[in-house]
Amino acid sequence: MAVFKIVHITKYQYNWPIKESINEIRLFPHNFDNQDVLQHQLLITNNPDVQISKDYYGNRVGNFDNLEVHEEMTIESRMLVRVNHxxxxxxxxxxxxxxxxxxxxxxxxxxxxxxxxxxxxxxxxxxxxxxxxxxxxxxxxxxxxxxxxxxxxxxxxxxxxxxxxxxxxxxxxxxxxxxxxxxxxxxxxxxxxxxxxxxxxxxxxxxxxxxxxxxxxxxxxxxxxxxxxxxxxxxxxxxxxxxxxxxxxxxxxxxCTPVKGTFKGLSKQTLSVCVSIGYEDGRQFEEINDVKLQEVSIEEQKQLNYKEQQQQQQQQ
The missing domain is CATH 3.10.620.30 (C8orf32 fold)
Structure with missing residues (x-):
């Protein structure tokens, strides 16, 4: 038997402000056989209302809209879990x-x-x-x-x-x-x-x-x-x-995708995921990964390049 304190941070960054993002998350550990969730907390940029339901496989799923204009969105899931496999x-x-x-x-x-x-x-x-x-x-x-x-x-x-x-x-x-x-x-x-x-x-x-x-x-x-x-x-x-x-x-x-969604606006996004794991004896382990996303289409890339050129001309 082991108890872990896990912090899972998902950070999206955009090179241009976006108007809205619509998201679906599966970041809710729940009581499977031989696993007890002692605590769980969810923190999201702009504190949107999260609608929670269950999918076909019994997973808890959260859906939310981040309506405010933003250039960064962070989803932080904090959990305390006891496992006995x-x-x-x-x-x-x-x-x-x-x-x-x-x-x-x-x-x-x-x-x-x-x-x-x-x-x-x-x-x-x-x-x-x-x-x-x-x-x-x-x-x-x-x-x-x-x-x-x-x-x-x-x-x-x-x-x-x-x-x-x-x-x-x-x-x-x-x-x-x-x-x-x-x-x-x-x-x-x-x-x-x-x-x-x-x-x-x-x-x-x-x-x-x-x-x-x-x-x-x-x-x-x-x-x-x-x-x-x-x-x-x-x-x-x-x-x-x-x-x-x-x-x-x-x-x-x-x-089972932990986080997926879409957004309104012309912008290129980057995604990084940080997982921090704490033990009962006080030890801490942390790893940060930059996630390789699907490439944007040729047409989208052309629009992004054009937008960047316009911005550079305005700054000159």
């Missing part, structure tokens, strides 16, 4: 994919999480599963072997992918970060007939040198008919532990 290390389990069929027949949610994404390189995914030789093996063994394959085959590399990178692209370059590793593992498990879901959260440093520590993290949970949802971290080839703090779950990253 010790009971989630799976027991010896002989349940097979065939044993899942009755479960999927009774649950639309499980069935929905069993379909792999439509990709052009699906034959490569099938070839990987043949290499692993999943036929007749217990679900837990298949999941472990797929997890190890992703960990061993794909190189953990920051800055080479972004939130728009596809599974096909990851299979091609064989590099990426936790989000990419999770998407590949999901594709393998679902193709094998195992319901699996994407998990967004944090992995808190424990001086073991885990990849992705101290920042937003992603991993996978798959469903066992006898033990329920079990978590695997393909970035580190481990089962989820006491230092995995869960925010939200969904089919993929898009279902």
């Amino acid at each position: 010790s009971l989630k290390i799976p027991e010896i389990d002989t349940a097979t994919v065939q044993d899942l069929e009755k479960e999927k027949g009774k649950s639309i949610a499980l069935l929905r999480l069993s379909y792999p994404e439509t990709i052009t390189k699906q034959k490569k995914i099938i070839a990987i599963l043949k290499k692993i030789n999943c036929v007749g093996k217990p679900i837990i063994e298949i999941a472990q072997q797929c997890n190890y394959y992703v960990f061993k085959t794909f190189i953990y590399t920051k800055g080479i992918t972004n939130i728009e990178t596809t599974i096909d692209e990851i299979l091609e370059i064989k590099k990426g970060v936790c989000q990419d590793f999770a998407h590949i593992l999901l594709q393998l498990l679902r193709t094998a007939g195992i319901p699996a879901r994407y998990v967004s959260g944090y992995i808190c440093p424990n001086e073991n040198g885990l990849r992705g520590e101290g920042a937003t993290h992603a991993w996978v949970e798959f469903y066992s008919p006898t033990q329920g949802w079990l978590g695997l971290d393909p970035t580190n080839n481990i089962w989820t532990m006491d230092n995995h703090v869960k925010l939200s779950v969904g089919r993929n990253f898009n279902d």
